[in-house]
Amino acid sequence: MMITLISDPTHIKQLIKSLRKVACETHPVISGSDVSLYIFYGAEFLFKFIDDIPVSVNMTKIGKRKKNIWEPYANWHGAYTIPDMRRKGIATELYFCSEKRALESGCRRIKSLAGSSAGLALHHSLNHQCWGKTNNNEIWIDSPLPGYESLYDDSMFPSQAPSKSKMTDIDIIETIKQGLRYDKA
């Protein structure tokens, strides 16, 4: 059982194709067009393999821009685990590997858009801060990485977030029940 960082775009696309085949589903998170876009953005692709078969992927762009105290950001574009291997901690394991790489590169925060109940539940289990719902029915995640929490006080909010206040646990649990963009597709 191995986690591997794959950098070659052709290899990434082959592995995503294998992931779709093993999963027996075509989820939008691992659609060819979105994956090509994340490659273009410069995202890192961490794959989890079991017996040489890809079972999960984490796609995160590790930013370098440092214009204000919110930056650099790690931008978590997507997570996907094949249905048979879900709820075994694999997406979490890949996340912590990616988070470690982001911290080593100097990132202060992580941001993402949670487009499914499972995705939001994963962020919630990681204690990520949620800042309201976008017009696309996704939840805006923007959270300090470990060690940087004290840079931000309760009066501060991410300037582009849909809401100026953090969602409460109750809001998040209710949103998980209702479903998001991909749950309603």
Ligand SMILES: CC(C)(COP(=O)(O)OP(=O)(O)OC[C@H]1O[C@@H](n2cnc3c(N)ncnc32)[C@H](O)[C@@H]1OP(=O)(O)O)[C@@H](O)C(=O)NCCC(=O)NCCS
């Ligand atoms: C979201 C996804 C990547 C999670 O992958 P995973 O490998 O099953 O995640 P983990 O096992 O690490 O989950 C960690 C925790 O997240 C929460 N969680 C994950 N999926 C959940 C679900 N379907 N319902 C409720 N909680 C969930 C739980 O707290 C879980 O811990 P627990 O199993 O001990 O209760 C997977 O469900 C998936 O690929 N879904 C389809 C694609 C997708 O929706 N991606 C996210 C888009 S924003």
